[in-house]
Amino acid sequence: MYRLALNMLFGDRAKLAMLLCGLSFSALLMAQQSSVFFGIMSWTYTPMVNIRAQVWVSDPMVEQVNDAKPLRDTDLGRVRSVDGVAWAAPLHTSFVQARMQDGNFKLITLVGIDADTFAGAPAILTQGRIEDLRLPDTVIVDEWGAALMGRMGVGPDGKPRSTPLMVGDTFEINDIQARIVGICKVKRAFTGGPFVYTTYDRAKGYTLGARRTLSFMLVEPQKGVTPAELCGRIERDTGLKAWTSDTVIWNWGERSLARNTFWWFWTNTGIPFSFGTAVLLGLFVGIAISGQTFYSFVLENLKYFAAIKAMGAGMGVIARMLFVQAFTAGLIGFGLGAGMAQAIGRAMIEKGMPPFVMYPQILWATFALVLGISFVSAIIGIIKVSRVDAASVFRG
Amino acid sequence: MSHEAHTVAVRASGVDMFFGTPDNQVVALKQASFEARRGELIMLVGPSGCGKTTLLSVIAGTLTPQAGTVEVFGQRLDDLGQEELTAFRRKNLGFVFQSFNLIPTLSVIENVMVPLLIQGRPHDEAHARALAIIEKVGLKGREEGRPNALSGGQQQRVAIARALVHEPPLLICDEPTSALDKDTGAHIMELVRDLSRSPERCVVVVTHDHRIFRFADRIAEMEDGRISRVVDDPKLLDTTHL
Numbered sequence: 001m002y003r004l005a006l007n008m009l010f011g012d013r014a015k016l017a018m019l020l021c022g023l024s025f026s027a028l029l030m031a032q033q034s035s036v037f038f039g040i041m042s043w044t045y046t047p048m049v050n051i052r053a054q055v056w057v058s059d060p061m062v063e064q065v066n067d068a069k070p071l072r073d074t075d076l077g078r079v080r081s082v083d084g085v086a087w088a089a090p091l092h093t094s095f096v097q098a099r100m101q102d103g104n105f106k107l108i109t110l111v112g113i114d115a116d117t118f119a120g121a122p123a124i125l126t127q128g129r130i131e132d133l134r135l136p137d138t139v140i141v142d143e144w145g146a147a148l149m150g151r152m153g154v155g156p157d158g159k160p161r162s163t164p165l166m167v168g169d170t171f172e173i174n175d176i177q178a179r180i181v182g183i184c185k186v187k188r189a190f191t192g193g194p195f196v197y198t199t200y201d202r203a204k205g206y207t208l209g210a211r212r213t214l215s216f217m218l219v220e221p222q223k224g225v226t227p228a229e230l231c232g233r234i235e236r237d238t239g240l241k242a243w244t245s246d247t248v249i250w251n252w253g254e255r256s257l258a259r260n261t262f263w264w265f266w267t268n269t270g271i272p273f274s275f276g277t278a279v280l281l282g283l284f285v286g287i288a289i290s291g292q293t294f295y296s297f298v299l300e301n302l303k304y305f306a307a308i309k310a311m312g313a314g315m316g317v318i319a320r321m322l323f324v325q326a327f328t329a330g331l332i333g334f335g336l337g338a339g340m341a342q343a344i345g346r347a348m349i350e351k352g353m354p355p356f357v358m359y360p361q362i363l364w365a366t367f368a369l370v371l372g373i374s375f376v377s378a379i380i381g382i383i384k385v386s387r388v389d390a391a392s393v394f395r396g
Numbered sequence: 397m398s399h400e401a402h403t404v405a406v407r408a409s410g411v412d413m414f415f416g417t418p419d420n421q422v423v424a425l426k427q428a429s430f431e432a433r434r435g436e437l438i439m440l441v442g443p444s445g446c447g448k449t450t451l452l453s454v455i456a457g458t459l460t461p462q463a464g465t466v467e468v469f470g471q472r473l474d475d476l477g478q479e480e481l482t483a484f485r486r487k488n489l490g491f492v493f494q495s496f497n498l499i500p501t502l503s504v505i506e507n508v509m510v511p512l513l514i515q516g517r518p519h520d521e522a523h524a525r526a527l528a529i530i531e532k533v534g535l536k537g538r539e540e541g542r543p544n545a546l547s548g549g550q551q552q553r554v555a556i557a558r559a560l561v562h563e564p565p566l567l568i569c570d571e572p573t574s575a576l577d578k579d580t581g582a583h584i585m586e587l588v589r590d591l592s593r594s595p596e597r598c599v600v601v602v603t604h605d606h607r608i609f610r611f612a613d614r615i616a617e618m619e620d621g622r623i624s625r626v627v628d629d630p631k632l633l634d635t636t637h638l
Contacts, residue, residue, distance in 0.1 A: 003519065004499075004513060007503075007506060011500070011501020301499070303495075307497040311491060311510065314479060391458035393493055393570075394452055
């Protein structure tokens with residue numbers, strides 16, 4: 001009977017198309033919006049990804065990575081003295097205005113790293129060498145920033161054109177020259193500004209007047225000491241806050257700064273509400289369109305279901321037929337919707353805006369929700385068919 | 397078991413059936429009694445609203461009467477629970493409906509396979525048996541087409557094939573010729589009579605169509621919710637009010 005149930009479904013192409021439109025649109029909306037949401041949320045803890053260290057130490061009042069509360073330089077010595085610390089390096093992060101050659105200003109994320117160890121340096125340099133940061137007035141700019149802060153010129157067609165900054169180009173931070181010695185590849189941040197790396201001491205110079213410039217300390221545990229264990233020791237011995245650097249969203253440890261950052265944005269911004277509304281909208285649209293279309297499909301076939309009942313099919317058989325029909329439509333709709341979401345995501349990733357992270361869990365959740373929509377649709381149909389009197393087939 | 401028990405296929409005794417609320421009650425059957433024998437084709441005739449279709453539904457077990465008993469091949473239907481009744485219909489009854497009720501999105505052969513698949517027969521067996529009966533009703537070569545590509549007469553042939561594919565002992569036909577012209581209707585009735593002619597089978601036909609009365613072995617006339625008389629010869633009926 002199930003093969004016939006499928007043939008009934010595929011035989012009514014107009015209804016099937018409508019049903020698949022509803023289901024795939026719903027799947028698309030849920031998967032795409034969830035992926036953009038997680039993409040945006042993954043940007044909130046970008047510094048954790050771009051500045052690599054096993055343990056981060058901060059002021060005890062720090063709640064998230066973008067909100068650094070300056071520490072005293074002497075805290076570095078206290079941390080270094082904690083048992084289990086292999087090394088500890090200073091880190092400066094701040095948002096400052098950079099002045100381009102054409103006079104424009106751009107907000108940048110200034111990252112000052114230890115010039116001796118280069119702890120926290122970007123992993124990939126597409127141009128230049130990290131060691132050149134030891135030269136006077138030097139910085140490394142990320143690729144996206146280099147394009148964003150590009151020099152305005154005139155193209156071969158005579159129209160104004162921006163050329164990305166290159167090694168050797170200069171700009172100013174607080175009226176102090178910054179000469180580019182490298183271009184790096186890093187992940188973009190929620191705050192939007194390009195990452196500009198320099199040495200910790202030079203960063204002090206760029207942020208004139210700041211009494212304290214130590215934002216975080218990057219710490220490496222000794223062999224045999226886990227980051228979580230070291231965090232406990234640092235907190236106990238110094239009274240500072242220590243964090244692990246887990247950034248894999250599904251494996252966050254208790255002390256993860258990325259996790260705290262994620263939840264800080266979750267509870268203190270309207271982002272989850274905004275995207276949650278879009279996902280809920282997708283769910284309701286799916287239920288409304290699919291439920292309505294499937295109901296109309298059942299209504300159109302009601303007399304045939306009544307005939308099948310009269311011929312001796314129990315409600316169990318008919319319910320299973322309707323489930324097969326609804327779940328098959330759900331599977332196809334999910335496939336189409338998730339496929340479209342993937343395609344849109346790929347296009348977004350190529351353009352770099354907005355961020356798009358489609359975790360397998362998003363696909364599973366979307367799949368479950370689409371099957372939920374199919375289930376609700378099937379139940380609506382089953383209720384309708386169960387109320388049909390088999391004797392109605394004799395009424396012409 | 398008496399000789400009578402062997403020959404009676406359907407027996408309805410003192411059946412009452414009414415619809416609506418006690419304040420606004422419509423009486424469909426009032427102490428209706430009816431009997432159909434094995435090996436015969438019996439027609440239920442009467443004016444509109446006399447209760448023919450209701451009696452047919454009661455015999456088919458799709459309606460439960462408020463009073464009276466119905467026996468089909470010795471089985472009292474009121475002794476059966478809902479699931480048993482459904483199983484009883486599945487095994488023992490074949491239906492030909494007034495509007496054919498062929499599923500338009502299925503092919504001819506798939507429509508015919510439905511009763512066998514409901515019985516849980518394997519798909520291949522159902523396919524083979526459906527193909528055989530489609531050939532018997534003269535539609536060989538049309539099995540993969542859709543019902544709506546067929547004429548009314550051909551569609552009713554498909555419906556007959558579907559009703560008989562699982563070889564039910566009781567065939568119930570509700571106005572089988574009402575949507576057909578005179579000649580096609582006669583062909584259909586010939587087919588019903590020929591295919592159903594078996595000592596173990598009984599055919600009950602509800603009809604308004606006096607042109608097909610000649611195919612009946614007996615005709616039961618209904619009036620005001622009960623059988624008013626049963627005749628062997630259609631000429632004895634006054635058909636002016638039918």
